[in-house]
Amino acid sequence: MNDTAKPTAEQQRTRTGLDKDALKRAYLDNLFYLRGRFLEVATTNDLYMAAAYTVRDRMLARWIKSAQTYKDTNARTVCYLSAEFLLGPHLLNNLVNLGITDTARAAGEELELDFEAIVEAEEEPGLGNGGLGRLAACYMDSLATLQIPAIGYGIRYEFGIFDQVIVDGWQSERGDTWLKSGNPWEIPRPKLSFPVGFGGHTEQYTDEHGALRMRWLPSMVVNGMAYDTPIMGYGVGNVNLLRLWKSEAPESFDFQAFNVGDYYGAVHAKMEAETISKVLYPNDEPEAGKALRLKQQYFFVSCSLQDMIRLELNNAGTLAHFHEKFAVQLNDTHPSLAVAELMRLLMDEYLMDWTRAWEITRNACHFTNHTLLPEALETWSVHLFERLLPRHLQIIYEINRRFLDEVRVHFFADEARVARMSIIDESFGRRIRMAHLAAVGSKAVNGVAALHTDLLKSTVMHDFYEMWPEKFHNVTNGVTPRRFIAVSNPRLARLITEACGDDRWLRDLACLKQLEEQAEDHGLQAQWRQVKTAAKQDLANWLGERTGFTPDPQTLFDVQAKRIHEYKRQHLSLLHIVWLYEQIKQNPNVELTPRTFIFGGKAAPGYFMAKLIIKLVNAVGEVINNDPQVSGMLRVVFMPDFNVKNGQRLYPAADLSEQISMAGKEASGTGNMKFSMNGALTIGTLDGANVEIRDEVGHDNFFLFGLTAPEVHQRQAEGYRPWEVYHGNEQLKSAVDLIASGLFSHGDTELFRPLTDNLIHSDPFLVLADFQAYVDCQRQVDRAYRAPHHWDRMSILNTARMGKFSSDRSIQDYAERIWGVAPVPIEA
Known part of the structure; x- marks a missing residue:
């Protein structure tokens, strides 16, 4: 490029400058040249898009410099494979990371904006279901902040x-059209x-x-096209890459079919191909849904590994x-096909022998297990594999x-163990155990969480x-304090920075320990309570607009927000609420702390019992909130459409965090960390990361109840009889x-019968057993x-002692x- 073609210093400053005047000039330029608007006629979305492009411009030079440096130094790179990346809104997070x-x-x-x-106008990128996807997003943030070269790979759904829309108390699902107004953060790569x-x-x-080789001749081929999103580290020059794949047909339009009037046939291939990246987690009840999920998993794994191979061949010329x-990290079992696909690529496409290909595969892959629930440990029928991925089935058989030959030698004459460890489960129809495949094919x-890892090693x-x-390690989960304090709770962030003397805590959360010595200070306590009350008022106003019910911020905000599932035991909290309601009705002068119970979370569309729990939350709220006798004492509200964006409203406002899953079922939890970081106290069981949170914040600053995991196991082994517990406790x-009487269902005694009958006769998650302790x-x-x-002292200490639970530490x-x-x- 000659000198006359180089951008001037002023042009560079408009694109990369961080001062106020440069931001104003860049904003107006982007609004005019990229949106074709001027301020007087711009829509809110135009104004948001111009802001997003202005911030993205400041990331791109760092992004390119990062990629070039990683290439030039041949840096070892983490490739984080995840079916979910629940990113949350980008704009504020990137502003914080840029400072x-x-x-x-x-x-x-x-500019009178x-x-x-503008911040509120950003659509939530709903590319995840909950903790798994949010963890992946936190880890991408921390990888960049710690200046570790990394690429996140997933699907651009x-x-x-x-x-989630609540209609007559029931959850109703609406399509998440998050791309309808455009996504300014991504860069399409049609040639990739x-x-x-x-x-x-x-x-x-x-x-x-x-040499004898194998060739796979597929009957259907789709293309995976890359969409790249920059992931900015906090206070550093490093910008890493999130690469998501969109499925496309190699030829999207059959001109000959169209000419003869077969209009559907002309676009059939395009429709079938694009279905693969159409929807996050399609319903897998029907066989077609199962096939689509397997296609999704293989699709993004194959694209990602092919991309890694491309990068390595371009850089080193050899594999x-x-x-x-x-370092290929498999985030749960969804990407575990990477083991078989990497073997296929190395052997079939690059003609390696088995031994060398297996050595590379087993040293490249690492596997994170996220669950102890048997139904969440993925298996696929051999028949489905045979139909969709015949070559991979052959490779899995050989693996x-x-x-199993190794197992027979290691555990001599123990065929029962051989059957348990086999990647192929022969017991109920032949199925492939994906967690076993990942464990066998991974280095680590x-x-x-500490408890989860111990249970992993002793059970599944x-x-x-x-x-x-x-091979086995524990890495306790963490969350990023940038999003979950600085972005979510700026008032608290400012107070912490003032109390600590600087903002180093945003990069080293252990610095929060400095708050401990001030926990008794009444001045700090007063400021702390003001911050909490302001957050509660903000949430109350938002809930009032969305639900028609505005909670009193002077009441205790008791919050349970997470995926709706029986093992997470939202119905245990509901039993407590109904019990409180009875106490007030029987004795209006009973001494109780006024509370607002806030629930949030989504139920899987096909999970009837979870949907019934949501209905019960809303039904109980309808009765209690309209009963003047309990006015000012008890309120119940369901926060609709709980996601990252709405979570950022909720975490700062909670006084009490409900983490009440049955011990031994929650792998870790990350909501528990977000609440505690924002000064909420936890009521919880010794489950998941609760164990470590309690140890860190101090046993006196955590409300513990319930059976432990060993006690749960013993109770069930002895023959748990919920009927006896039910009849033995009058309250x-x-x-x-x-609940069964119809009080909360307009006299309908059948509506909640599936829930109450399940508790009385089965109670698989020991709700009744833990009720009195709760x-x-x-x-x-x-x-x-x-x-x-x-x-207030306990609240301050909860925040002060959460340093371990930063995703940076993880x-x-x-x-x-x-x-x-x-x-x-x-360098920035």
């Missing part, structure tokens, strides 16, 4: 997790596309060296050191044959742990009976909240103990 939030706000004021309205096959058959042949260049296996993966104890029986513990909460200085653990990667700093 220009206040400058951007001031620039907006001078409504900064809050056209429709994300459904929007890879073929992905399905179906067909395989055939043997002999290559030019006389001999692929495992030294890339299994060689692996990790759980996501016990045999694998006994064979390869060195419990009265609460259950009140009620007693809630009495402790009542007493504590009525002592404001005591409560990523540091992965980097040092599992991946063996080092930072590559990029």
Whole structure:
């Protein structure tokens, strides 16, 4: 490029400058040249898009510099494979990471823009279902902040997790059209596309060296096109890459079919191909849904591995050191097909022998297990594999044959163990156990909380742990304080920075420890309570607009927000609410702390019992909120469409965080961390990361109740009889009976019968067994909240001691103990 073609210093400043004047000039340029608008006629979406492009411009130079440096230094790179990336809105998060939030706000004021309205206009990218996808997003943020080269790989779903609408108390699902107004953060890469096959058959042949080879001839081929999103680190020059794949037909239009009047046939291939990346988690009840899910998993795994191979061949010219260049992290079982696909690519496409290909695969892949629930441990029928992925089935059979030979030698004459460890489950129709495939084909296996990892090693993966104890690690989950304090709760962020003397805590959350010595300070406590009350008022106003009910911010905000599931036991909280309601009705002068119970979360569309729980929350709320006798004492509200954006309203406002799953069922939880970081106190069982949170914040600052995991196991092993518990506790029986009576269902005694009958006759998650301990513990909460200085001190200490639960610490653990990667700093 000659000198006359280079941008001037002023032009560069407009694109990359961080001062107020540069932001104003860039904003107006982007509004005019990219949106074709001027301020007087611009829509709110135009104003948002111009803001997003202005911020993205400031990331692109750093992004390109990061990619170039990583390439030039041949840096070892983390490739994080996840079916979900629940990113949350980008704009504020990127402003925080660039350090220009206040400058951007001031620039907006001078342009007479409504900064809050522009921020609010951003659509939630609904590319995840809950904790798994939000964890992946936190980890991408931390990888960039810790200056570790990384690429996140997933699917660019056209429709994300459904929007939840409450109709007559029931959950109703609406399509999540998050792309309808455009996505300014992504850059399409139409030339970066890879073929992905399905179906067909395989055939043997002999290559030019006389070696026996296998060739796969698929009956259907789709292309995966890349869409790239920059992921900015906090306070650093590093910008990493999130690469999501969209499925397309190799030829989207059959001109000959159209000419003869077959209009459907002319676009049939396009429709079938695009279905693969159409919807996040299609209903897998019908066989077609199962096939689509398997296609999705293979599609993004294949595209991602082909991309890694492309990068390595461009850089090194050989795949001999692929495992030294890339640390491939499998986020749960969804990407576990990477083991078979990498073997296929290395052997069939690049003609490696089995031994070398297996060595590379087993050293490249690492597996995170996220669940102990048997129904969540993915399996696929051999028949479905045979139809969709015949070559991979052959490879899995061979992996299994060689692996079981190892098992027979290691556990001599133990055929029962061989059957348990086999990748192919022969017990109920032949099925492929994806967690087993991932464990066999990975260098490391990790759980996501200390208790979870211990249970993993002693239950679902016990045999694998006994064979390869060195493979198993614990990496307790974490969340990013940038989004979940700085973005979600700016008032608290400012107070913490003032109390700590600087904002180093945003990069090193352990610095929050400085708050401990001030926890008794009544001045800080007063400011702390003001911040909490302001957040509660903000949430109350928002709920009033969305639900018609505005909670009183002076009441205790008791919050349970997470996926609706029986093991998470939202119905235990409901039994407590019904019990409280009875207490007030029987004795209006009873001494109780005024509370607002806030629920949030989505139920899987096909999960009837979870949907019934949502209906019960709303039904109980309808009765209680309209009963003047309990006015001012008790309120119940359901927050619709709980997602990252709405979570950012909720976490700062909670006084009490409900983490009450049955012990031994929750892998970790991350909502528990977000609430505690924002000063909420936890009432919870010893489940998931609750165990470690309690140890960190102090046992006196955590409301503990309930059976432990060993006690749960013992109770069930002895023959748990919920009927006896129900009849042996008059308060419990009265609460259950009140629900069954029709009081909360306009006299309909059948509506909630499936729920109450399940509790009385089955109770698989020991709701009734933990009821009395839960009620007693809630009495402790009542007493504590009525002592404001005591409560404020506990709240401050909860925040001060949450340093361990930063995703930065989690990523540091992965980097040092599992991946063996080092930072590559990029100057800002």
